[in-house]
Amino acid sequence: MFKLLLIEDDATLFQEIKDRLSSWSYEVYGIMDFSNVMQEFTAIKPDLVIIDIQLPKFDGFHWCRMIRAHSKVPIVFLSSRDHPTDMVMSMQLGADDFIQKPFHFDVLIAKIQAILRRVYNYNTEEVSLKTWCGAAIDYEKNLVANELGSIELTKNEIFILKQLIEQKNKIVSREALIKSLWEDERFVSDNTLTVNVNRLRKKLDELGLGRYIETKVGQGYIAIEEGISYA
Structure with missing residues (x-):
């Protein structure tokens, strides 16, 4: 902030x-x-x-x-x-x-x-590597990898994943995600956000990670740590 x-x-x-x-x-x-x-x-x-x-x-x-x-x-x-x-x-x-x-x-x-x-x-070096649920995430190369393989995400998908992981175990509202995308000059609609999150989750399924991005109806989305469930 x-x-x-x-x-x-x-x-x-x-x-x-x-x-x-x-x-x-x-x-x-x-x-x-x-x-x-x-x-x-x-x-x-x-x-x-x-x-x-x-x-x-x-x-x-x-x-x-x-x-x-x-x-x-x-x-x-x-x-x-x-x-x-x-x-x-x-x-x-x-x-x-x-x-x-x-x-x-x-x-x-x-x-x-x-x-x-x-x-x-633009003038500050940012940590580009992150670990989440046993997977290595490279924000710079838009890659997610674990023992099951690796996947490449689009710029919007890696941006959304980053926002969720940075606030893991907390619900991030749809409005907050759309606002963050807008501020980053990625202009998306509410429907486009839904499509991007669904595609992100489908790709993460290839690594067994899709289930760790949960939808909270009427609230938003949450990235949870492995073994933690938020009902």
């Missing part, structure tokens, strides 16, 4: 943005004392900062300078000011983007997702 620091003094707007971002599983923090932004920034250690220009005490440009002096964390300006010099200034200070108010929330979330993917997902 990514931590976002929203530096916004309009309480109503802050709460609205926080609620919308939280619905996308982001952990959103605000500022209690606008004279000590850096102290709270240091304590929170956010993965991305969203900041307004017009703030109490010091403006957003001041805090952008302060943050950039200590961190390379992505910064997005969110402001009602529309003068070109404000946008140029924000970029010169090291901001990653500038979004003008009023804005459409889909634009904000798309820009946040793009920045987080670029900064963290």
